[in-house]
Amino acid sequence: MKLVLDKISKSYGKNKALSEFSAELTPGVYALLGPNGSGKSTLLNIITDNLKADSGKIYYDGEDILKLGAEFREKLGFMPQYPGLYGSFTAEKFLWYMAALKGMNKKDAEAQIKEVLDAVELSDVSNYRISTFSGGMKQRLALAQAVLGNPSVLILDEPTAGLDPKQRIAIRNYISRISFDKIVIIATHVVPDIEYIAKDVIMLKKGVIADNAPPSELLRKIDGCVFRVKTAEDKVMDLQNAYMVTNILKDDDGVSVRILSDTKPTEDAIPVSPTLDDYYLHIFGESAV
Ligand SMILES: Nc1ncnc2c1ncn2[C@@H]1O[C@H](COP(=O)(O)OP(=O)(O)O)[C@@H](O)[C@H]1O
Ligand SMILES: [Mg+2]
Missing domain, CATH: 3.40.50.300 (P-loop containing nucleotide triphosphate hydrolases)
Known part of the structure; x- marks a missing residue:
């Protein structure tokens, strides 16, 4: 068929x-x-x-x-x-x-x-x-x-x-x-x-x-392009202005920002596994949220 x-x-x-x-x-x-x-x-x-x-x-x-x-x-x-x-x-x-x-x-x-x-x-x-x-x-x-x-x-x-x-x-x-x-x-x-x-x-x-x-x-197409960055509350806005941010999580030990970027956004950024949500944002941009 x-x-x-x-x-x-x-x-x-x-x-x-x-x-x-x-x-x-x-x-x-x-x-x-x-x-x-x-x-x-x-x-x-x-x-x-x-x-x-x-x-x-x-x-x-x-x-x-x-x-x-x-x-x-x-x-x-x-x-x-x-x-x-x-x-x-x-x-x-x-x-x-x-x-x-x-x-x-x-x-x-x-x-x-x-x-x-x-x-x-x-x-x-x-x-x-x-x-x-x-x-x-x-x-x-x-x-x-x-x-x-x-x-x-x-x-x-x-x-x-x-x-x-x-x-x-x-x-x-x-x-x-x-x-x-x-x-x-x-x-x-x-x-x-x-x-x-x-x-x-x-x-x-x-x-x-x-x-x-x-x-x-x-x-696979965005493998190596998703990072987690630990940051201070007052730095979140700067990251959002500079990068495609796909998630922001505030918990007891600070703020964790998920970033979509071809290059490592900060020294201490940790690469993480991409999800289809990340790919959706990669294609459609933040305006799609
Ligand atoms: N009956 C219609 N008359 C005029 N414009 C339409 C009509 N149906 C859809 N559109 C326009 O066509 C585009 C695609 O719409 P649609 O197929 O409903 O998208 P989706 O289902 O992905 O939300 C949109 O810009 C929408 O405004
Ligand atoms: Mg529809």
Whole structure:
């Protein structure tokens, strides 16, 4: 199974949201990582045929997805960034409705609805109206409907927005577990959501791919460029003015500043292992925080 994105471009008026985006995707989790406004949703809406590209093509196993039409849509699960859920429906009724739209038969639908409700921990409230749900519950229901029907291509736009840490981890593990035989694309600006489950990270900066590599390779690129410097409180500002500071920790024995720099920032700076957060700042700069 292969999804090929070939030079996808999209502008809104004069604003170029996506410029010749190309990638080749095979089963596994891909992270589409970039700050707000970098073009993530635009790309995902184009892949799911909710938005028309200005130019470029998408091929699923060699066939143009626009020509495949319904045949491709049946293989697709999509969780939009702002999902429209029917407030007056119960969670279970909504999933039955989505199962019907996906053309699932009754037996499969019944088994899978139970399974996905369990997976996103909504079984207990499956008969409550969606309008009574919290943001996090709605988010989990949106994920459940995307996963329903066992899609080969699963597209998730900011799937953990509004979730607490425990729910984030549960959702992350669930996505990872079901991803082995699927092409999964997760758009996010939250590094920990994808750090340990993405086989490839596509960094998107103002509609252009800034980098595309496995996390370990990205980390290698800044190996030897991350330092910890112990300093006095009144020197922190100077370091921030001179260097890219990725963290400041004040504890009982002073201030510890994490610095991204090609060269050793101070005599007593200690090299430390880079994280994907460091790399994110390396690409997007401090303004991205
Ligand atoms: N419907 C729209 N009309 C006009 N501009 C849009 C529209 N959707 C997105 N944009 C602009 O396109 C750029 C990319 O947006 P988007 O794809 O939503 O980014 P992201 O999902 O990474 O936050 C932004 O500059 C945004 O303001
Ligand atoms: Mg978005």
